[in-house]
Amino acid sequence: xxxxxxxxxxxxxxxxxxxxxxxxxxxxxxxxxxxxxxxxxxxxxxxxxxxxxxxxxxxxxxxxxxxxxxxxxxxxxxxxxxxxxxxxxxxxxxxxxxxxxxxxxxxxxxxxxxxxxxxxxxxxxxxxxxxxxxxxxxxxxxxxxxxxxxxxxxxxxxxxxxxxxxxxxxx
Numbered sequence: 160x161x162x163x164x165x166x167x168x169x170x171x172x173x174x175x176x177x178x179x180x181x182x183x184x185x186x187x188x189x190x191x192x193x194x195x196x197x198x199x200x201x202x203x204x205x206x207x208x209x210x211x212x213x214x215x216x217x218x219x220x221x222x223x224x225x226x227x228x229x230x231x232x233x234x235x236x237x238x239x240x241x242x243x244x245x246x247x248x249x250x251x252x253x254x255x256x257x258x259x260x261x262x263x264x265x266x267x268x269x270x271x272x273x274x275x276x277x278x279x280x281x282x283x284x285x286x287x288x289x290x291x292x293x294x295x296x297x298x299x300x301x302x303x304x305x306x307x308x309x310x311x312x313x314x315x316x317x318x319x320x321x322x323x324x325x326x327x328x329x330x
Contacts, residue, residue: 206248227287
């Protein structure tokens with residue numbers, strides 16, 4: 160619903176033959192996501208969580224994130240986790256925030272269940288790129304993320320060698 164936060168939603172129960180307008184406190188949900196963007200701006204060490212190998216363009220988004228994080232002066236780790244759970248993520252106490260690479264349907268995680276916040280690639284881009292601004296629109300599809308805004312000249316001024324940053328896998 161965050162992707163279509165300006166739309167009305169209805170549900171239909173075929174057993175009772177009743178429909179109803181669904182309500183979601185979108186403002187509260189967007190406010191929480193905005194708070195996480197602010198946490199991402201403050202973070203010094205980022206964990207790039209690879210939660211899937213089946214999402215289209217996941218390798219491209221990982222490379223894009225590495226470039227953005229390096230340019231923003233943030234240290235990062237690449238971590239293959241599969242299914243997220245608090246004990247796995249607790250092993251990385253030096254990480255300030257995690258970015259989850261997963262299917263668009265699974266990328267929004269309520270990070271209150273974890274010791275550190277979990278954001279989407281879109282939220283990390285808002286935190287690190289001057290060309291991205293918080294608008295209330297929400298992007299979870301990687302293809303849309305690539306086409307919606309390329310790096311500006313200001314953002315991509317520095318050439319980056321992503322191979323210099325540490326990377327490891329777990330689980």
